[in-house]
Amino acid sequence: MQDEQLTIGGxxxxxxxxxxxxxxxxxxxxxxxxxxxxxGMITVALRRIDSHGKNENILDFIxxxxxxxxxxxxxxxxxxxxRIARIAREAGCGNFIKIEVITDxxxxxxxxxxxxxxxxxxxxxxxxxxPYVLPDxxxxxxxxxxxxxxIMPLGAPIGTNRGLETKSLIALLIENCxxxxxxxxxxxxxxxxxxxxxxxxxxxxxxTAIATAEDPALMGRAFSLxxxxxxxxxxxxxxxxxxxxxxxxxxxxxxx
Amino acid sequence: xxxxxxxNGTEQWxxxxxxxxxxxxxxxxxxxxxxxxxxxxxxxxxxxKVRLGQGDVLELxxxxxxx
Amino acid sequence: xxxxxxxxRYHDFDFRSFFAGVSKARVEAVLAKEKLSEHDFxxxxxxxxxxxxxxxxxxxHRLTGQYFGHTIQLFIPLYxxxxxxxxxxxxxxxxxxxxxxxxxxxxxxxxEARAIAATGMxxxxxxxxxxxxxxxIAYLEEVIRLLKxxxxxxxxxxxxxxxxxxxxxRLAGADGLxxxxxxxxxxxxxxxxxxxxxxxxxxxxxxxxxxxxxGLRMVNVGPLLGxxxxxxxxxxxxxxxxxxxNTFLQTEIGLSLPRMNPAEGNxxxxxxxxxxxxxxxxxxxxxxxxxxxxxxSTREKASFRDKLIRLGATRFSAGSCTGVGGYGxxxxxxxxxxxxxxxxxxxxxxxxxxxxxxxxxxxxxxMI
Numbered sequence: 001m002q003d004e005q006l007t008i009g010g011x012x013x014x015x016x017x018x019x020x021x022x023x024x025x026x027x028x029x030x031x032x033x034x035x036x037x038x039x040g041m042i043t044v045a046l047r048r049i050d051s052h053g054k055n056e057n058i059l060d061f062i063x064x065x066x067x068x069x070x071x072x073x074x075x076x077x078x079x080x081x082x083r084i085a086r087i088a089r090e091a092g093c094g095n096f097i098k099i100e101v102i103t104d105x106x107x108x109x110x111x112x113x114x115x116x117x118x119x120x121x122x123x124x125x126x127x128x129x130x131p132y133v134l135p136d137x138x139x140x141x142x143x144x145x146x147x148x149x150x151i152m153p154l155g156a157p158i159g160t161n162r163g164l165e166t167k168s169l170i171a172l173l174i175e176n177c178x179x180x181x182x183x184x185x186x187x188x189x190x191x192x193x194x195x196x197x198x199x200x201x202x203x204x205x206x207x208t209a210i211a212t213a214e215d216p217a218l219m220g221r222a223f224s225l226x227x228x229x230x231x232x233x234x235x236x237x238x239x240x241x242x243x244x245x246x247x248x249x250x251x252x253x254x255x256x
Numbered sequence: 257x258x259x260x261x262x263x264n265g266t267e268q269w270x271x272x273x274x275x276x277x278x279x280x281x282x283x284x285x286x287x288x289x290x291x292x293x294x295x296x297x298x299x300x301x302x303x304x305k306v307r308l309g310q311g312d313v314l315e316l317x318x319x320x321x322x323x
Numbered sequence: 324x325x326x327x328x329x330x331x332r333y334h335d336f337d338f339r340s341f342f343a344g345v346s347k348a349r350v351e352a353v354l355a356k357e358k359l360s361e362h363d364f365x366x367x368x369x370x371x372x373x374x375x376x377x378x379x380x381x382x383x384h385r386l387t388g389q390y391f392g393h394t395i396q397l398f399i400p401l402y403x404x405x406x407x408x409x410x411x412x413x414x415x416x417x418x419x420x421x422x423x424x425x426x427x428x429x430x431x432x433x434x435e436a437r438a439i440a441a442t443g444m445x446x447x448x449x450x451x452x453x454x455x456x457x458x459x460i461a462y463l464e465e466v467i468r469l470l471k472x473x474x475x476x477x478x479x480x481x482x483x484x485x486x487x488x489x490x491x492x493r494l495a496g497a498d499g500l501x502x503x504x505x506x507x508x509x510x511x512x513x514x515x516x517x518x519x520x521x522x523x524x525x526x527x528x529x530x531x532x533x534x535x536x537x538g539l540r541m542v543n544v545g546p547l548l549g550x551x552x553x554x555x556x557x558x559x560x561x562x563x564x565x566x567x568x569n570t571f572l573q574t575e576i577g578l579s580l581p582r583m584n585p586a587e588g589n590x591x592x593x594x595x596x597x598x599x600x601x602x603x604x605x606x607x608x609x610x611x612x613x614x615x616x617x618x619x620s621t622r623e624k625a626s627f628r629d630k631l632i633r634l635g636a637t638r639f640s641a642g643s644c645t646g647v648g649g650y651g652x653x654x655x656x657x658x659x660x661x662x663x664x665x666x667x668x669x670x671x672x673x674x675x676x677x678x679x680x681x682x683x684x685x686x687x688x689x690m691i
Contacts, residue, residue, distance in 0.1 A: 022323035030321075045322020048264040048315065049284065057288025058319045073322050087317065090297035091290040158323065185323075207323035251380035254630050255599045 003235055006202055008180055009096055009128025009149040011067060013040045016197065017227040018069070018182065019220065020207025021045075021058055029216045030061040037220030041067040043098055043207065046084055046091075047074070069130065071098040078117035085122050097122060098152065099131040108158040112139050116146065123147030132184055135169035140177050151177055152205065154185040155196065159208050161188025164195055174200040190219075190226030197230025198237075259310045275314075276303035290317040325529050326566040330507060330559055338555045345369040354378055359611050364561055367607035368554045376603055383606035383635040386613040393681045396616075396638045397669070398446035398478070399439055402647045402660065403427045403466060407452030409519030411505070413550060413583065413590040415660045416452040418519065422658040425647045426457050432466055434651040436473040442642055442669040445686035446476040448501065450660075453482035453520060460488050464495040471496035475686050478541065482520065483530035489537030499541035500534035501618075502527070503581065506550040507559035515550050531563070535571040542567060542574055543618060548601075549583030549592025557604045564608075564615050577616030577638065580604055581661075582623070598627060602634060609635035621645075621665040625675070628665055632679040641672035 006013045020043040021030055034042065042062055049055050062068065070088035075081035078101065085097040099122070101114040115131045116139060123129050128149040133139060135153035143151055153170050156162035163186060164170065173181050180202035187193050193204045206223050213219035249256070257272045270278070275298060279286055291298045292315035298306055308314070350372045353363040366372060367379060404426035407416040415422070427435065439447065447470055451458045463481070470477045478499030479492060489500070506512045509524055516522050531542045544563045546556040560578055567576045582601065583592040596604070605617060618638040619631050628639065643663055646655025667675070676683040 020323040021321035024321055027321065043323055044319045046290070046317050047320045047322075049289065049318050055285050055288055055318050057285065058321050059288070070319070071322055087290060087292055087297060087315075088319075091317075091319070093319070211321075249377045251384055251633060252376045252599075252602060255376070255602060 003231065006180065008130070008182075008203075011096075011128075013067075013203070014038070015040045015224065015227070016203040016231055017193070017224050018042065018184075018203055018205040019210060020205065021062070021211075022207050023211040024216065025212075027056060027058065027061045029211075030058075031063060032217040033210060033220040034063060034066055036217040037210070037224045039066070039220070039224070041069050041096070043069045043071050043205070044093070045071055045073050046088055067096060068093045069096045069098050071100045071132075072118070073100045073102070075101050075118075076103050076111075076114075077101065078114045078121065081114070081118040082121050085118075085127055086125075089127070095126060096128045096130065096149075099129060110134055110154070112136060116142055119143055119148050120146040123149075130182065135166045135173055137169075137172045137176055140173050144177060144179050148179060150180040150182050150202070152182045152184040155183050155192065156186025156188075158185045160186055161209055162186055163188055163192040164199075167195075167199070170196070170201065171199060190222045193223050194226040194230035194233070197227050198233045200234050203227075259308060259312075261308055261311075262313045264314070264316055270308075273308060274304050275306045275308065278308065278314075279303065279316075284316065285318075288318045290319070291315070292317065324570070325525075326532065326563050327525060327528055329562050329566050330528075333555075333559070333562075338552070338558075341365065342369040342371070342554065345371040347371055347374055350375045351378075354382065354610075361562065361565075364607060364611035365558055367610060368558055368604065372607070373599060373603055376599070376606070379603065379606040379610060380634055383609035384633055386609055387635045387637065390614050391616075391637045394684045395632060395636065395676045395681050396446065396684045396687055397444060397641050397672070398448050398476075398638060399442070399444045399669070400448045400450055400480070400620075400640055400643050400645065401432075401435055401439065401470075401650070402450045402645060403432055404451045404454065404458045405647050405658075405660070406454035406457040407519075409453050409521040410517035411519075411521060412515045412517060413547070413592070415658045420658070427648055429465060429469060431648060431651070432469060435648050436470055438650040438652075439642075440473045443673075443685050444642070444669060445474050446478070447474045448478045448480055448499075448640070449497075450479075451481045455482065460484075460491055463492060467492060467495040467497050478543075483527050484533070486533045486537045489534045489539060493538050498539060499543070500531060500539045501543040501579075502530050502534070503545045503547055503579070504528055504560075504563070505547045507546060507556055507563070508551040511551040531567060532570070535567060535574040540575060541577060541616070542571075543577040543579060543616070545579040545581060545618075547581050547583060548596045549594050551594060553594050553596045553600065553604075557608070561608055561611050564612055568612065568615065575616060576612075576614075577618060578608065578612075579618040579620065580608075581620060602631075605631060605635045621663045622661060623664060625665040625667055629675045629679060632676060632681050639672060639676070641667065642669035 015038045017039045018041045019039040070093045072081035072084040081101050099115050099118050101111045103111045112133050119129050119131050130150045132152045140151050156165040182203040183196040183201045184205035187206045188209050196204050210219045353366045405416045406424050410418050480501040512524050535542050546560045564576050564578045616637045619636045620640045621643040644655050645659040649655030673683045
């Protein structure tokens with residue numbers, strides 16, 4: 001059974017593992033991790049320069065064929081998120097943007113409402129918007145309507161590595177959303193990533209678990225394999241369900 | 257002539273100059289820099305064409321690691 | 324300790340009004356649960372559950388795949404004696420029936436065994452009527468020892484025995500026991516078993532347990548559908564199997580739902596299970612007892628049996644003859660115990676199993 005391609009924002013992604021550049025002990029791990037994980041999209045953030053320190057350009061560590069996904073981290077309102085998105089695009093980052101609006105400094109939970117407002121504006125300006133949200137089906141439908149290119153529900157709060165705490169809520173999104181569902185945040189182990197893919201998620205975004213591993217390239221590879229395994233398992237399940245669904249009552253139709 | 261410019265959120269007094277001159281004076285890595293001048297991005301090629309004035313707002317940004 | 328205490332609890336249970344009170348919503352609630360209780364099982368047996376049959380079938384299909392894989396175990400029955408001292412109103416071997424009675428000699432049995440083994444079958448079920456004088460334990464031990472030379476598994480479906488007697492047969496090489504209670508309702512049991520040792524309801528009911536206690540690896544139970552009110556009989560069969568599963572962790576428990584067929588004596592069953600209900604019962608049993616083997620014999624039509632392959636069945640008899648002998652050179656002696664409906668050869672049944680995407684299993688294990 002052939003897998004359908006993952007297309008987000010008009011770009012076809014060969015890998016269903018997205019990664020992040022945050023929390024690396026050393027930036028030169030990033031290109032090695034990208035090679036080992038085959039990830040096709042990576043997040044970056046935008047910050048004011050450190051006027052006293054050395055300012056390495058993170059973009060120097062990212063191969064040209066990897067799609068940049070700038071995030072709006074730091075934004076506390078929709079307006080701030082929109083501004084960051086526009087700057088990132090102007091700076092040559094492409095038109096992908098991960099909307100991350102966090103006002104809760106304790107748990108780093110996204111502000112779903114501000115995220116929706118920012119999505120409406122940015123989608124209207126032609127951005128490929130990937131909103132990072134607390135899984136909420138009603139909100140997801142509104143984000144779709146607003147033109148989001150994907151939905152990114154969190155599995156567990158950022159950095160907790162606790163896996164799919166919001167599993168049943170993510171399941172609702174997977175079942176009902178038309179746009180791709182990318183599970184982001186909380187994925188601490190490759191098995192979590194496999195679990196998300198097995199459920200039918202279209203992709204996962206993993207940052208902390210890879211960046212903080214002793215060997216990020218090795219961990220990146222582990223995640224890459226887990227994502228592939230989970231996806232294959234999902235496809236196998238779909239193949240079985242499809243075979244049974246040929247007739248309306250394939251097992252007991254003969255009794256009618 | 258001295259002007260007051262807001263750079264990265266802080267008011268600073270500096271001699272009138274172009275963006276390019278400011279960046280050179282502060283020895284900032286030009287390649288990684290993203291400059292927002294009064295709310296709009298100014299590409300590197302234009303830095304020498306923009307002259308800072310009193311009350312301008314400058315954001316000197318770069319891309320960093322983030323999740 | 325006895326399964327009787329489980330069955331007795333339902334002595335005054337009003338099945339009819341319970342079933343009348345089951346709504347489709349209740350059925351769906353049960354199907355949403357992972358583990359089913361007795362009451363959940365009863366809900367799935369109710370008329371209302373017929374409306375959720377496809378759902379039940381999917382669950383049964385999935386569970387059977389999980390616990391048994393996509394396989395059907397094959398076995399073949401060999402009747403070695405139709406002498407019988409019982410008067411069971413429904414049976415072809417009824418003492419009062421004038422049929423030609425025969426008991427096979429060891430030589431004749433060996434001939435049958437050779438013929439059967441040539442079909443590839445490796446699991447055999449040995450059957451007799453109830454006439455311990457004609458087929459005493461010593462004789463049965465010899466038969467089993469003989470059959471063990473040709474088959475890797477020998478099960479018995481004979482009159483109920485004591486623990487010690489089951490032990491002797493196990494030591495001779497038997498590994499399985501099939502014993503149908505026929506009917507769990509005591510009043511109905513009394514009605515259809517007029518005379519002979521079989522009139523002892525309790526002795527028969529506790530026999531599967533004695534077999535397990537004697538160390539037999541597999542024990543199969545079941546009602547003969549038609550003798551008693553269908554749904555409650557299936558329910559008691561489920562309870563019986565569950566009791567045995569819980570009590571004997573080291574024993575493989577299985578069940579079967581033989582449906583009445585015309586036989587000599589022309590007994591007309593008072594109750595009937597139609598095909599749809601039958602499928603409902605099989606799938607309900609699978610949902611209630613995911614690990615229980617489910618045997619479907621040649622009493623069932625070929626096309627119907629084939630559908631059951633994907634609905635929870637795990638064991639099929641094939642190429643069967645229910646008269647005495649019948650596999651070797653000679654014709655089967657005597658009237659068959661029941662009419663066979665699926666008359667296909669072993670090869671044909673094997674093909675049908677393969678066509679359903681399942682693997683026919685001739686030999687499950689070897690005792691070494």
